[in-house]
Each structure stands twice: as C-alpha cells, then as structure tokens.
Amino acid sequence: MTRTSAVSLIRSRTLSGVAEYAYAATAPAGSRLIFLAGSCPLDEHGETVAVGDYAGQAAQAIANLRTALADAGASVEDVISTRVLVASARQEDLVAAWQVVRDAFGDHDVPSTLMGVTVLGYADQLVEIEAVAAVLDEPEPEGPACPPSA
Template identity: 80%
Template sequence: MPRAVTLIRSASLSDVAEYAYAATAPAESRLIFLAGACPLNEDGSTAAIGDVAGQAAKAVENLRTALADSGASLHDVISTRVLVASDRQEDLVTAWEVVRDAFGDHDVPSTLMGVTVLGYNDQLVEIESVAAVLDS
C-alpha cells in the first residue's frame, strides 16, 4: 500500500538530529489528529509508575492501537510531540530513545518537551501525533 507521508531532510540544518526536519502529505490524504497517547492500562490505571522508559513504551503501545483503530500505523505518522513531566534532560532523552526506536527508520519530525505536569496521576510521558493516509 502506498504511503502518504514523505519525510524531508535538510542539508542546510544540523545532521545531529535523529529525525527528519519536515514531512508532507498530498492533498488527497486523510489526516488523523490523535489525542495524546498516555501510558494507561486497559483499566485506566497509570502503567510503569516512576519509570520514564516503561511509560514511553506503554504510550507507544497505546498510540499503535489508536492508529490501527483509525486505519493507520506508525509509518503513517507525519509528526509527533513527546511530552515528559520532568526537568531532567536525561529523562527526556530516555523517553525519546524509546519513541525513536519504536518508529525505526520512519523518523518523523518531532518535538521533545519537558513539562511541569501531565493529566493523569503519576503520568510522566505523553505522545501527541498526526498521521496521514491514502484511502483506497
């Protein structure tokens, strides 16, 4: 199945970043705006309390589910924003590594942010995303 998302790299910007700097989708693609994927278990409890990597992994798992229910996959994501409730850069890097590894070679444009607090008790990670698909 053809993909709608085209990742764009910039030779004019640093090659240190572990993601594309931009992405496009054709006008005929269907955009999917996903709510922030949270590290919640099926019963609504927060997973992996106190564990940034564990929460990032659960958030990615829930993102995959939301995408599948929308007719998409991680390879259809056009951008992400990864939020980490921490003022420690190493916590942000830990969350980012989990997300980056989940996306593999589909290294979408992303923003990584440290925030003061997130919406659920004991929540440390949330992943916002937009996807684009070409419907048959």
C-alpha cells in the same frame, strides 16, 4: 479498503545533522489526516503503568498509540509528526523517553518535538505522545453502471 502511506519525510542538507529525525514531512492534497489525542501510559483498566519509569511509560504510550492508529486505519509508518511530552526538567529523563519513541519509529523518523512539562493529566503520569498521521485511501471500486431509468 486498501490504504497506502501518504507521508514523505524531508531531511535538510543545510541544518544540523545531529537530530535523530527528519526535519519536515509532507502529505499530498487529498490525504486523510488523522489527529491523535495524546497517547498516555495507561493500561486496559485506565491505570498508569510503570510509575516512576520514563522509558516504561514511553513504551506503554507507544503501544497505545499503535492501537489508536490501527483503530483509525493507519500505522506508525503513516505518522507525519509527533510531540513527546515528558513531565521533568531533567534532560536525561527526556532522553530516556525519547529513546523509546525513536526506536519505535525506526527508519520512519518523523519530525518530532520533545518537551519537558511541569505536569501531565493522570496520577503518576510522566509521558504523553501526540501524533498526526496521513493516509491515502484507495477509492472503492465502482460497480457496473446502472442503465438509465425510463
């Protein structure tokens, strides 16, 4: 099955230009939406990696997000929005995680929310990334028409 991206990023001309991402995104009716659970900084054994390292955990969460997207028939370019959760009250910790996420998305700078939270679900977990993606799947080619039954 061939897939094409459905996501259109919208940049506001009236809101602050300080944000490092688009303020909105759309996908047309008929898009297949993919809602991804929070991507965590876990290795293949379910262990938290990069303990104490916000950027290192963000990198692992992005790697796991890419895998989950691929398993759903999508890629980072199909993401329509993200939410980045960072277990810290320190802005510099949030920024350390955000820079990894921002760099991973490159020119596909989707609308995103960066939040400091009290605690996340796994031992030593500092970062989690939620995402929604949208794709347009090409319809399967139709076979030859069957002759009517007698």
